[in-house]
Amino acid sequence: MEKTKNRGFLESKATFESLRPCFLVMSKLQIKTYPDNVLRKKADEVDGVEEVEDLIKEMKETLREVEGVGLAAPQVGVSKQVFVVKDGHDYFAFMNPEIVERGEETITTKEGCLSFPDFWTDVERSKRVKIEALTENGERMLLEAEGIGAVVFQHEIDHLFGKLFIDELGFLKRAKMKLSLLLK
Ligand SMILES: [Zn+2]
Secondary structure, three states, X not given: OHHHHHHXXXXXXXXXXXXXHHHHHHOOOOOOOOOOHHHHXXXXXXXXXXXXXXXXXXXXXXXXXXXXXXXXXXXXXXXXXXXXXXXOOEEEEEEEEEEEEEOOOEEEEEEEEOOEEXXXXXXXXXXXXXXXXEEOOOOEEEEEEEOHHHHHHHHHHHHHOOOOOOOOOOHHHHHHHHHHHHHO
């Protein structure tokens, strides 16, 4: 009985076509790629978590699907000060962040960005930062990050101010970046 029902489902073209809209609704947020204007705009502060609750949920889902470590709202076309990061298996969202302290030591790592598919380059940043931000629980919190964590936070916070990881690159590396995007 069960078997007959399954075969009927698979063989029916009409059933598949009627399912298609569901797949579209479930698809992840579209990631804006360079040189989309939204990536250069300073994002607006959010008034509270409620305002961006759905956005946070969708951004976390998107980050999980693309297997990234960080995603800022402007990258999905929303000019608001929200970003999500992956830590281990968990995803966290922060809003209205401010870097309140930077250590003197720097760290250089190879960075990539979801808005620059297939382009990686060395970027030098502060090795340790203290950040004040609004958490998903609606609390203003002070966080300290070091190493890769500090790099990810600085990269994502830059996005909220229209700054991109290619901004400090010299002419040749920038040309290489443009070429790699053209070949994409
Ligand atoms: Zn990025």
